[in-house]
Amino acid sequence: MSPPAYEELREAMTGLADTVTPVDLQDRAVRTSRRLRRWRVTASVAAVLVVVGGGTATATQLLSTSTGIPQAAGSGSGSAGCAPATAPVDPAPSPFYGPTEKVPAPNTGPLFYLAASGTSTALVSWTPGKGKPELRRPLPLDALDNANVSPDGKWVSWVTTDGALHLGAVGDGKNDRVLRSGVDGRLLEPVWSHDSTRLLVREASGGRVGTLDVATGTFTPLPASLTGARHAVWAADGTAIAFIASDGGIVVAKPDGTGQRRIPAAADYLKEGRKVASLQSMSGTADGDSTLNLFVTAPHQEPNGCRSLVSNTTIRTSNGMQGEDEAQAGGRYREYQAAFRGQHFSHVDRDMGGARSVALIGGNGEFLGSIDEPDQLRGYLLLNG
Amino acid sequence: MGDSESFTSFARDRTHALLRSAYLLTGDQHLAEDLVQASLARTYVAWRRLDDQGNAEAYTRKVMYRLQVSWWRRRRVRESVTADLPEPRHPGYDPTEAADVRLTLRAALAKLPPRQRAVLVLRFFEDHTEAQAADLLDVTVGTIKSQTAKALARLRAVAPELANPHAQERNLQ
Numbered sequence: 001m002s003p004p005a006y007e008e009l010r011e012a013m014t015g016l017a018d019t020v021t022p023v024d025l026q027d028r029a030v031r032t033s034r035r036l037r038r039w040r041v042t043a044s045v046a047a048v049l050v051v052v053g054g055g056t057a058t059a060t061q062l063l064s065t066s067t068g069i070p071q072a073a074g075s076g077s078g079s080a081g082c083a084p085a086t087a088p089v090d091p092a093p094s095p096f097y098g099p100t101e102k103v104p105a106p107n108t109g110p111l112f113y114l115a116a117s118g119t120s121t122a123l124v125s126w127t128p129g130k131g132k133p134e135l136r137r138p139l140p141l142d143a144l145d146n147a148n149v150s151p152d153g154k155w156v157s158w159v160t161t162d163g164a165l166h167l168g169a170v171g172d173g174k175n176d177r178v179l180r181s182g183v184d185g186r187l188l189e190p191v192w193s194h195d196s197t198r199l200l201v202r203e204a205s206g207g208r209v210g211t212l213d214v215a216t217g218t219f220t221p222l223p224a225s226l227t228g229a230r231h232a233v234w235a236a237d238g239t240a241i242a243f244i245a246s247d248g249g250i251v252v253a254k255p256d257g258t259g260q261r262r263i264p265a266a267a268d269y270l271k272e273g274r275k276v277a278s279l280q281s282m283s284g285t286a287d288g289d290s291t292l293n294l295f296v297t298a299p300h301q302e303p304n305g306c307r308s309l310v311s312n313t314t315i316r317t318s319n320g321m322q323g324e325d326e327a328q329a330g331g332r333y334r335e336y337q338a339a340f341r342g343q344h345f346s347h348v349d350r351d352m353g354g355a356r357s358v359a360l361i362g363g364n365g366e367f368l369g370s371i372d373e374p375d376q377l378r379g380y381l382l383l384n385g
Numbered sequence: 386m387g388d389s390e391s392f393t394s395f396a397r398d399r400t401h402a403l404l405r406s407a408y409l410l411t412g413d414q415h416l417a418e419d420l421v422q423a424s425l426a427r428t429y430v431a432w433r434r435l436d437d438q439g440n441a442e443a444y445t446r447k448v449m450y451r452l453q454v455s456w457w458r459r460r461r462v463r464e465s466v467t468a469d470l471p472e473p474r475h476p477g478y479d480p481t482e483a484a485d486v487r488l489t490l491r492a493a494l495a496k497l498p499p500r501q502r503a504v505l506v507l508r509f510f511e512d513h514t515e516a517q518a519a520d521l522l523d524v525t526v527g528t529i530k531s532q533t534a535k536a537l538a539r540l541r542a543v544a545p546e547l548a549n550p551h552a553q554e555r556n557l558q
Contacts, residue, residue: 006509009540009547012490013510017405019487021414025404026396028418029425030389 111358112149112156112170113380116141123147123156123170124380128358128371137173146189149383150196155214157192159185163204167214179217187230193255194238202229209257224257233279242279250279392432395441396425403445409506410453412495424449450507450521454499486547493544501536504529 110125113133121144126133139147143158149170150156157179159165165183168176180201183190188202188209198211201219209229210221226232228246234255235241242252245262253260358373400421407417407424428435428445435441494502500522507518508529515533519526541548 006537006548009490009505009509012486012547013409013506016487016490017409017510020401020404020408020417022401022404023418024397025400025418025422025425026393028422029396029429030392 112383115380116144133376136170146185150192152196157190159183222257226257231279392429399442412491447521450503454503489544493540501532504532505536
C-alpha cells in the first residue's frame with residue numbers, strides 16, 4: 001500500500017528523475033562484470049592489498065623548505081614485515097573514483113601528520129580549507145612508531161625504545177615529561193580516550209593493560225584481561241574499544257575491557273591466510289552501526305609491528321560485514337588512509353591516488369565536504385585522532 | 386536467445402528506468418550511471434543463476450539500493466548542488482517554479498544520509514510498501530518506518546513545502 005500523502009514530494013521526485021539523461025550502459029556493465037569476475041578469482045589466490053606508503057616508512061626524508069615544513073620524499077616502501085603485496089590492478093580507470101568536483105570543506109579542527117627523516121620525526125598539522133600545513137614540533141625518531149595526538153588537539157604522546165611514555169604539548173617541546181616508564185610502545189601503543197583525559201596502555205613487563213590518567217599519572221588496570229591484545233583503538237564516542245586478539249581476531253569491548261565480542265569478519269580473513277595488521281579507527285559505538293578501518297596483510301604475510309598504514313578494508317563492528325570498496329572499484333584496491341577527528345567531523349578519508357584529497361564524513365555517514373590535500377603533505381603519515 | 390543476447394536486451398530496455406531511480410539516490414548523472422553500471426554488472430555475473438530472468442530488474446534494483454547504502458559507497462559519493470538544471474520537459478509547467486522545486490529537492494536529498502534517501506525513493510518514487518522496502522534494503526520494517534520518519538523530518542526542516550503530509554487530504558476535500 002502506498003503512503004497516503006506527500007503528493008508534492010512524489011511529483012517533485014518524478015520531475016527530478018525526468019532530468020536524467022538517457023545513456024546506454026550495457027557495454028560498460030559487461031566490461032565491469034568481467035573485471036569483477038577476474039577480481040574474484042584473483043583475490044582468492046593472490047595478494048589483497050596495495051600499500052602506497054605509511055607506517056614507519058611513510059616519509060623517508062625531511063627536506064627543509066623555505067616555509068619550514070618538512071618535505072616528504074614520495075611514498076614509503078613499507079616497514080619490515082609489512083612489505084606491500086601486489087594487488088590485481090585493472091589498467092582501466094575505475095568509474096568509482098567518482099567525479100573530481102569538490103564542495104567546500106566545513107569548519108574543522110586540524111589534522112595531524114608525521115614526517116620523518118633518518119634521524120628525526122616532525123609533527124605537522126593542517127586544517128582543511130585553512131591555509132598551509134604548519135610544522136608544530138620535532139619528535140624523536142622513536143615516535144614514528146607510536147605517536148598519537150589527543151582528540152582535542154593539544155597533546156601528543158609517544159613511547160621511546162626504553163619504554164618511557166612521554167607527554168608533550170602539540171605546539172612545542174618545552175614542557176615534555178615522562179608519564180610512566182615500562183610501557184609497551186610497539187604492539188599496543190598508547191591510544192587516547194575520546195575526552196583526551198586518559199591513555200590506554202600496556203605495561204611492557206607483565207602485560208597488564210589499563211588506563212593512565214594523563215593529569216595525575218594514575219594507572220588503573222582494566223578488570224578484564226587483554227592478554228595478547230594488539231593495536232587498540234578507542235571509539236569516537238568513548239563507549240567501546242577494539243583490538244586485535246592474540247589469535248588475530250578482532251574484538252570489540254567496553255572501555256574497561258569487559259563484554260568482549262568477536263567480529264565475525266576476522267574469521268574469514270584468517271581462513272584465507274590473511275592477518276589483521278592494525279586497526280586504524282572506529283566510529284560510533286560497539287553496538288550501533290559503527291565501522292572499523294583495518295589493515296589486513298596478504299595471505300601468510302606477517303604483520304610485524306605495522307601501524308597506521310594504508311587501510312585496505314573496512315568492516316562494520318555490528319555484523320562484520322566488509323566494505324565493498326574493492327569490489328565496487330571494479331577490481332582496483334582503493335588506497336586511502338582514514339583518520340578520525342574531533343567534534344566537527346567523524347571521519348577523514350585520505351585518497352592516496354593521483355590527486356590526493358581529503359573527504360570529511362559526518363557522524364551519520366553524510367558527506368560534509370572534500371578538499372585537496374597540499375602537496376607538502378604527500379607521503380606523510382596521517383595520524384588518527 | 387543466449388545469455389549475452391538476453392542480458393543485452395534486458396539492459397537496453399531497463400537502463401533508463403534504473404537510471405531515474407539512481408539519479409534520485411545519488412543526485413548526480415555520472416554517479417547514477419556508475420551505480421546502474423555496477424548493478425547491471427552484478428546482474429550479468431549472476432545472470433545464469435537467476436531463477437527467473439523475468440525477475441532480473443527486481444534483482445538489479447535490490448543490488449542497486451544496497452550498493453548505494455553500503456558503508457563504503459556512502460563515503461565515496463561526493464555530491465554537489467549546482468544550478469545547472471535541464472529545461473523542464475512538460476508543457477504547462479511554470480519553468481521557474483518547476484526548476485526551483487527540483488533544485489530544492491535535489492539539495493534537500495543531498496543533506497540526507499544514503500539510507501534515508503533510499504527509503505524516500507523507495508516509498509515515494511517507486512511506491513513500494515514498507516515491507517517491500519525493507520526487503521530491498523535488507524532491514525526490518527521498523528527500520529523503514531523510523532528512517533522514513535527521520536527523513537521526512539529532515540526534509541521538512543529544509544523544504545517544508547515538499548514534506549507536507551496533508552497535501553492529498555487537501556486535494557480530496
